[in-house]
Amino acid sequence: MVLDYTAHDSEVAIERVRCLVIGSGAAGLWTALHAADGGPVLVITKATVTESSTNYAQGGIAISTPPEDSPELHARDTLAAGAGLCDEPAVAVLTREGPRRVAELMDYGAQFDQIDGQLLCRREAAHTRSRIIHAMGDATGAEVQRALTEAVRKHPGITVWEFTQALRLLVVDGEVVGADAVRTATGERVRIVADVTVLATGGVGALYKVTTNPLVANGDGMALALRAGATLEDMEFVQFHPTALACDETPAPLLTEAIRGEGAILLNTRGERFLGRYHPMAELAPRDVVSRAEFLEMERLGAEWCLLDLRPIPREQMVANFPHVLQMLSERGLDAFAQAIPVRPAAHFVMGGIATDLDGWTGLRRLYAAGECACTGVHGANRLASNSLLEGLVFGYRAARAARGEPPLAEDLLAAVGKLEPAAVPAVAPAVAEQVRQLMWKRVGIVRDAEGLQAAAEELGNLRRQASRSPWPSCEEAETANMVDIAYVIARAALARQESRGAQYRTDFPETRDQWRCHLRVRRSPDGDLEFSGRPVALLEPSLGE
Numbered sequence: 255m256v257l258d259y260t261a262h263d264s265e266v267a268i269e270r271v272r273c274l275v276i277g278s279g280a281a282g283l284w285t286a287l288h289a290a291d292g293g294p295v296l297v298i299t300k301a302t303v304t305e306s307s308t309n310y311a312q313g314g315i316a317i318s319t320p321p322e323d324s325p326e327l328h329a330r331d332t333l334a335a336g337a338g339l340c341d342e343p344a345v346a347v348l349t350r351e352g353p354r355r356v357a358e359l360m361d362y363g364a365q366f367d368q369i370d371g372q373l374l375c376r377r378e379a380a381h382t383r384s385r386i387i388h389a390m391g392d393a394t395g396a397e398v399q400r401a402l403t404e405a406v407r408k409h410p411g412i413t414v415w416e417f418t419q420a421l422r423l424l425v426v427d428g429e430v431v432g433a434d435a436v437r438t439a440t441g442e443r444v445r446i447v448a449d450v451t452v453l454a455t456g457g458v459g460a461l462y463k464v465t466t467n468p469l470v471a472n473g474d475g476m477a478l479a480l481r482a483g484a485t486l487e488d489m490e491f492v493q494f495h496p497t498a499l500a501c502d503e504t505p506a507p508l509l510t511e512a513i514r515g516e517g518a519i520l521l522n523t524r525g526e527r528f529l530g531r532y533h534p535m536a537e538l539a540p541r542d543v544v545s546r547a548e549f550l551e552m553e554r555l556g557a558e559w560c561l562l563d564l565r566p567i568p569r570e571q572m573v574a575n576f577p578h579v580l581q582m583l584s585e586r587g588l589d590a591f592a593q594a595i596p597v598r599p600a601a602h603f604v605m606g607g608i609a610t611d612l613d614g615w616t617g618l619r620r621l622y623a624a625g626e627c628a629c630t631g632v633h634g635a636n637r638l639a640s641n642s643l644l645e646g647l648v649f650g651y652r653a654a655r656a657a658r659g660e661p662p663l664a665e666d667l668l669a670a671v672g673k674l675e676p677a678a679v680p681a682v683a684p685a686v687a688e689q690v691r692q693l694m695w696k697r698v699g700i701v702r703d704a705e706g707l708q709a710a711a712e713e714l715g716n717l718r719r720q721a722s723r724s725p726w727p728s729c730e731e732a733e734t735a736n737m738v739d740i741a742y743v744i745a746r747a748a749l750a751r752q753e754s755r756g757a758q759y760r761t762d763f764p765e766t767r768d769q770w771r772c773h774l775r776v777r778r779s780p781d782g783d784l785e786f787s788g789r790p791v792a793l794l795e796p797s798l799g800e
């Protein structure tokens with residue numbers, strides 16, 4: 255059928271593709287590569303193709319290698335970190351399918367550090383085995399991004415549009431039929447009509463004043479999905495990385511956790527080791543415990559940072575394994591061999607996201623999500639280190655496989671999308687972004703309580719209500735509105751969960767409570783506010799944790 259767009263705004267270009275992937279990190283590019291067998295794929299991405307959290311990842315990818323390790327042991331560590339909220343079927347998929355996906359990634363050209371043909375594995379916090387493979391010592395994400403970008407560029411069935419921001423999903427009769435986007439370099443408006451759409455827009459670190467994430471990680475995909483009628487889940491669980499360099503940069507440069515795995519120690523500003531007072535595993539405790547301990551220690555001493563002392567690691571080992579961290583420090587005039595390095599926690603990863611099944615399906619017809627923007631329940635209340643690049647590969651593959659099976663748009667849908675008026679989306683002045691970041695850091699951060707969360711929810715609710723609406727707001731206004739919406743969801747979810755668990759710590763509910771062993775789901779209510787519901791944790795029989 256020839257598309258009839260006569261009723262459509264002539265200033266909006268039309269692009270017809272089989273599959274639209276929004277986002278060009280590990281999840282987006284991997285999904286594109288595997289979806290391309292089903293027909294032409296268009297990847298759109300907000301900045302350059304390489305500007306993603308993926309590109310900044312340092313430590314590595316967790317996969318089990320026999321005989322010392324197994325998917326079951328990897329699963330057990332994942333469950334332990336997840337504090338009772340991991341969905342066991344998702345964990346089983348991640349840990350069983352992970353090694354195969356990584357082997358395929360290597361077939362696509364990713365090179366991981368090896369000796370004599372054996373992948374080098376190291377240990378990270380909360381892992382009971384050395385199972386983290388890595389590239390160039392501490393530049394794993396850059397290598398993954400490089401390999402996938404090259405593979406996608408070479409693929410005849412995949413087109414990448416950089417500097418193209420998705421503004422809204424197109425929904426006709428409950429089916430998602432693509433997205434409206436703006437090519438930010440030229441201002442061109444494009445309606446992308448797709449048989450299937452995959453959101454791979456990453457996380458929410460940019461909602462916080464201090465973050466390791468690039469600014470593109472501001473929750474766009476989650477906001478678009480929520481508005482289209484999808485469900486978000488586990489949004490209260492935001493992970494703070496304990497060792498970002500204490501500085502004014504965004505993103506804050508990271509000192510990978512692998513450094514503590516190899517012997518670095520954390521000190522307070524008095525030069526005292528303190529983690530032993532908070533957890534028996536001290537430096538190797540789960541990252542939420544370490545971040546919280548740092549926060550409390552900083553509060554106790556009125557300090558702005560803690561200190562990471564890398565000098566217990568032999569110099570040659572440091573140079574061989576962490577060359578990029580050393581270079582990053584030296585570029586800032588810091589010498590890790592001569593001084594302890596000032597570090598502090600930073601918003602790093604969101605366990606929650608767009609609720610999907612194990613094939614990335616969001617519950618809205620033709621809409622899938624993969625990677626950090628999605629929530630399969632695999633991370634529970636706290637992600638195990640180095641499980642998230644793996645998540646993008648495993649669930650991106652599954653989403654692509656399912657996407658290939660989606661039928662082409664029926665003729666009546668095609669006709670309808672041509673005539674669809676662009677729905678107005680919220681717009682908020684870009685200056686508000688800084689207000690949101692400060693507020694989230696102060697009130698919805700590492701340590702929370704009802705008073706602070708309530709105040710944050712009210713302030714964000716007001717900002718939401720004051721948002722103007724426009725069919726084509728500026729990209730910055732749309733981004734800021736998305737930040738406000740998702741910050742509001744996080745604050746409300748954190749307020750609703752009256753317990754401490756994993757990454758959520760509330761001083762007014764310091765205990766983990768059995769009645770809260772469930773996922774918190776959120777949807778848009780008919781009046782435009784939010785409605786919450788619970789979902790039981792999915793378990794296997796026998797349990798993976800046994």
Ligand SMILES: Cc1cc2nc3c(=O)[nH]c(=O)nc-3n(C[C@H](O)[C@H](O)[C@H](O)COP(=O)(O)OP(=O)(O)OC[C@H]3O[C@@H](n4cnc5c(N)ncnc54)[C@H](O)[C@@H]3O)c2cc1C
Binds near residue numbers: 306626627
């Ligand atoms: C500093 C750092 C270190 C890390 N280290 C590790 C590690 O060692 N191991 C590990 O497993 N994980 C690590 N992580 C986490 C991991 O990197 C991320 O969770 C993962 O890379 C997310 O991949 P993704 O493809 O889902 O999203 P991203 O890689 O963040 O990609 C999201 C993409 O979506 C695009 N996008 C967003 N909104 C829009 C829009 N509206 N329109 C168009 N495009 C849009 C962005 O431009 C970007 O291309 C680290 C993260 C950081 C920040």
